[in-house]
Amino acid sequence: MRIARPKAARAFAAVLAIGVIATGCAESERDGDGSSNGSDTFIFGAAGDPSSLDPALASDGETFRVTRQVFETLLDHEPGGTELVGGLAEEWESNEEGTEWTFHLREGVTFHDGGELTGEVVCQNYDHWFNWSGTYQNSALSYYWQAIFGGFAENESDETPEPLYVGCTAPDEHTAVIEVEHATANLPGGFSLQAFGIHSPDSIAVMEEQQAGGEGENITYPEYSQEPGTLAGTGPFRITGWNKGNQEITLERFDDYWGDPAGVGTLVFRTIPEEDARRQALEAGDIHGYDLVAPADVEDLERQGFQVPVRDVFNIFYVGMTLERNPALEELEVRQAIAHALDRQSLVDRQLPEGGQVATQFVPHTVDGYSENVTTYDYDPDRARELLADAGYSDLTVDFCYPTEVTRPYMPAPADMFELLRADLEAVGITVEPRPMQWNPTYLDTVENGGCDLRLMGWTGDFNDAYNFLGTWFAGYSAEWGFEHEELFELLDRAETEPDLETRVSLYQEANELIMDFLPGVPVSSSPPSIAFAENVNPPTVSPLTQENFAEVSFK
Secondary structure (H helix, E strand, O other): OOOOOOOOOHHHOOOOOOOOOOOOOOOOOOOOOOOOOOOOEEEEEEOOOOOOOOHHHOOOHHHHHHHOOOOOOOEEEOOOOOOEEEOOEEEEEEOOOOOEEEEEEOOOOEOOOOOEOOHHHHHHHHHHHHOOOHHHHOHHHHHHHHHHHOOOOOOOOOOOOOOOEEEEEEEEOOEEEEEEOOOOOOOOHHHHOHHHOOOOHHHHHHHHHOOOEOOHHHOEOOOOOOOOOOOOOOOOEEEEEEEOOOOEEEEEEOOOOOOOOOOOOEEEEEEOOOHHHHHHHHHHOOOOEEEOOOHHHHHHHHHOOOEOOEOOOOEEEEEEEOHHHOHHHHOHHHHHHHHHHOOHHHHHHHHOOOOOEEOOOOOOOOOOOOOOOOOOOOOOHHHHHHHHHHHOOOOOEEEEEEEEOOOEOOEOOHHHHHHHHHHHHHHOOOEEEEEEEEHHHHHHHHHHOOOOOEEEEEEEOOOOOOHHHHHHHHOOOOOOOOOOOHHHHHHHHHHHOOOOHHHHHHHHHHHHHHHHHHOOEEEEEEOOOEEEEOOOEEOOOOOOOOOOOHHHOEEO
């Protein structure tokens, strides 16, 4: 997930677990067929624990899957698509310069603790984030704020970006106006990010009273009260417990919700890290659904009667290179050789679900700004050997990092995908030194700091703007990629600040063409990830952004 500034390392770093609402989770009796035996409890098998139940402190999909049911944002996306629609704001508009965004709020919206949604409350939330200080200015905690709105009212480090956010006013009870310094491609999409879910005033007071502390790996996170409603949003569910020992989070239906009521009374997220174990739990009736289904399991689950809807493509999987780490990678011919050596179609056929496809650039074809005119690199081992010889690197050795103990929408089986790519490289004479690492924090930190010649990585988009992909990686120098390219940096800077959408899309297409000529890495594939549900469940509309609304769930 995550949008990023050039420091993309932090873009993938999930924050450490925060001790929030550590109450027990009542177990419900379940029949072996996956029903809840009249308990009206839906249990979902998550791939990992949330990093926080305050979404503003998070940047990972497992956290947002939970908090999205509790905290709502000003804007949202249409069910099953990527078009922006109203969230807490029924309507919105900006001035021609793209510097002033006006939100017309829904009336009659209440928080889980009884407070009312107003323009002043919206401004209180945004000003709360803008005025973060101390530990909160560490990008491990304020990643999304910095990625979208820049720095803070008082920056405490020269490395913190200049603030884009200017302020927020409430001209009347149901209107909020947010002002920024200049137009940005990150808006209005950024207003839909779960990191900017709106909290009640009482929740903000609690968060301002209980501060995070420390720095680096020694950050300590606030220990919020165990009382339900301490962190109150406006969503269809409210938080009632987090049993860390059992790795379960319990949400209960909020009966005063402004929209359609949730279809189940209780929603439980149970962490089951291994994909095989999630599948077995579904088959045993211990859970009613899980995400990131292994492609090889889809047909078997469907044959057993389970429902396995497939999301539309909205991600990229790639082999990244750190150019300055290995002198050979600074040679364009070597990078071209690596691209020609990889049999990406074979990987798609063997590792991805039906609908997966070879990527030609660093955005999927479903994103505005995709170009039909990029330079492509077909699988051609002979050409790869020729290029290596021409560059004087026929005996090239590279280290190749890949993650373990993780499943991502774009990377269903990292070790297997690595072995296929490794075999392709070794077939053209490149010696590969494997470097497997645990995903978080070792792999993510190593990648961020430019510690790998080659690496496996990917991205699932947050909203439909190519800057959400290209700006994450290539808007400026980062240790992760290890190159300077002023023409590309300047082009993406122009695109990011261009208020006219048509012009911006044209700049993205130009940037995609420039990137694939320069070739800082090899885009490999795009994948439509699957999600599974029991036969007796009416599932939610699946989202290409992995932003499912579990209030749509009910039992048949």
